[in-house]
Amino acid sequence: MYPLIAIVGPTASGKSELGLYLAGSLSGEIINYDSVQIFRHLNIGAAKPSIEDRQRVPHHMIDIREPTEIFTAGDYQKEARLVLEEIRNRRKLPILVGGTGLYLRALTEGLFDGPARSVYWRNRLEMTAERKGRKYLHSVLKRLDRVAAIRIAENDKPKVIRALEVRLQTGIPLSQHLDEMPRRPITGFEVHAIGLNPPRDELYKRINERVNRMFQAGLVEEVRDLLANGIPPSAKPFEAIGYRHVITNIDSCIPPDETIRIIQRDTRRYAKRQMTWFRKQPEVTWFDGPGDNEEIKNKVHQFLKPLVTF
């Protein structure tokens, strides 16, 4: 079994710093699992590692799509697994760093072997939702996939649509796919998950500061440039925290302080959601401090060292 490190934790907990450090001390390469860093040109708001860091340590799964392209958890699974193979062939330690729990799960545990998204069905279902409402769409799901309908909230349009899409395309309910079809977990790798969980106060402080720094670094200018270069405001990664706020306020008279406040708030809420996801993640060894803390770095290193012989 080849070792694979996964660093998990909320945004701004210092995952990147820890990843960099471990890559240095354990001869590793970094594989991003953040859904926004996938996209080129979104740098400041995505908190991408610096050019220097990326020259020092190889980074993968960063800047691999244009903002206008579509990228899904399925794509991630496929491409990241290839990267993993390459790193193993090079006899380096793969270190997963990021914050998108679904991507990490897709990579390690696999997705069910179902259909990718279908533009055709999406459009139809989207229109139905538009015309008749989410409630109605949910009632259709109740008819076609009772189990999924119970699991998915009436208002959760994206999940209702996905469930319907799977059912309509395959004839088999999503719930059945999920419950009965075998997934394809990653093989040949042994995952060691390191969790970073700084005290809440400290985390929130770090988040607030980080958002301030993003503005100082020119987040607004970055968004302006992207728009000027023809990337439409509707581009998927512009839905990300920070980007969507800047875009909606860019031509308004809302003061920057207010925009910053909202971004900080939404980032905090995002961090909470990440924690509820990662808490469920199996076999994580948690460390109660930020990843850029020397003591934490050492502890993690000591912990990992005997486990990652390769």
Added chain:
RNA sequence: GGACAGGUGGCCGAGCGGUUAAUGGCAGCAGACUGUAAAUCUGCCGCUCCUUGCGGGCUACGGAGGUUCGAAUCCUCCCCUGUCCA
């Protein structure tokens, strides 16, 4: 000293006689989530008890009284804050 305006749960702010422990927002907490996931969605958010129920008790709308079957909502006095006039 006088004239207004106002004092509501951690904060802001509605309510202006009765399904009001009190809309909403902020702040916070917990959770769900296998194909655009930094997305999307759900619940809690005065205290407390249990047989966890559209359950019971207690405490709450500056303070003290009063009117009323019933008051955050009306009246009286007091305290405090803001603006204006002296």
